Amino acid sequence: MRALFKHTAGPELRLDAARAVPEPGPRDVLIRVRKAGICGTDRHIWEWDAWAASRIPVGIVTGHEFVGIIEKVGSAVTRYQVGQRVSAEGHISPGTGYNARTGNAHIAESMKILGVDRDGCFADYVCVPEENVWPVHPSIPDKVAAVLDPLGNAVHTVMAADVSAKAVLITGVGIIGLMAVTVAKAAGASRIFVTDVNPQRLALAKRLGATEAFNTYVPPPPREPSGRAGAVTPATPEWINEIRKATRGDGPDVLLEMSGHPAAINDGFTALRMGGTAALLGIPSMPFTFDLTNHIVFKAARVLGINGRKMFETWYQMEELLLGGRLQLDEIITHDLPMEDFATGFRLMQSGEGIKVVLSVNA
DSSP, rough: EEEEEEEESSOOOOTTTTOOOOOTTTTTEEEEEEEOOOOOHHHHHHHHHHHHHOOTTTTBBBBOEEEEEEEEEOTOOSSSTTOOOEEESEEEEOOOHHHTTTTTTGGOTOEETTTTTBBSSSSEEEEEGGGEEEEOOOOHHHHHHHTHHHHHHHHHHHHHTTOTTSSSEEOOOSHHHHHHHHHHHHHHSSSEEEEEHHHHHHHHHHHHHOSEEEEEEOOOOBTTTTSBOOOOOOOOOOHHHHHHHHTTOOOEEEEEOOOHHHHHHHHHHHHHHHHHHEEEEEOSSOOOOOOHHIIIITTTTTTEOOOOOOOOOHHHHHHHHHHTTTTOOOOTTTEEEEGGHHHHHHHHHHSSSSSSHHHHEOO
């Protein structure tokens, strides 16, 4: 079969046209991939940054977002049949340990991730345990079914923060931040404020339902004659003052942090009202200074760390939102390319021209 794999401890991926088709074990399902989404994690692997170099084994088939048709089932599989259209949860739990047995399998110890710890879906076929398979409703098109994984991140973040009838601030409107806008609107958020440095994505956020969009780009400070950057006195950004004016002087009830950028995180907590809720999904590239005393302790903030999707509560929520016609995803899924054009897909993501890029494998 064809497969994209990490061929070297360096940038990019290679397409192998003669990779062996995986053989399902007794409780596994072999799926013929129709479409697969390129994720931010895949971009890290493509660029071979410090995280990828420390985590990804050379030789692995990457990718973890997909939809496909069941080709073969193991001898002990009872719930699925050949020919069914399915997706799958990419976090593969061992099924043992405290979290796996108490409703939090998505954060179980010894978790294996598709396309990170075991061969993934950038291939003609992918093999997953029966427990991870998700049957896709006929009304959900392939290009949407292929990105249920990142949509699940947005749904989990929004639902955990209980946004109904509340003013919400979303810091960072990349792929999942944009999804969070439409999910928060569908979940009953009263008003949605967003921040980012990309004017095009801010404009899209407004089309998806954001009340106000603030460009938080800050130009570098002027340089002194010596060539050193001049000192800048920190001040509350004007956009925070604008949000406070719009929220009785309090600030938003909920912060959904999607950027992972230190400035956005600090500013988001500064904007959050006293006693507000912060749900954090964005991942900083390195440790940074954070005012724990004022941002959390004195503010009495409720802080939620969000990891992946709840298995499988989030999947049921996603399906209901999609079947109810509550989500707008067409402008977020910007490109659908043949698998052979994978390099173009990654470059579109790197340039910012592509938001969510889907590869057609056997579609």
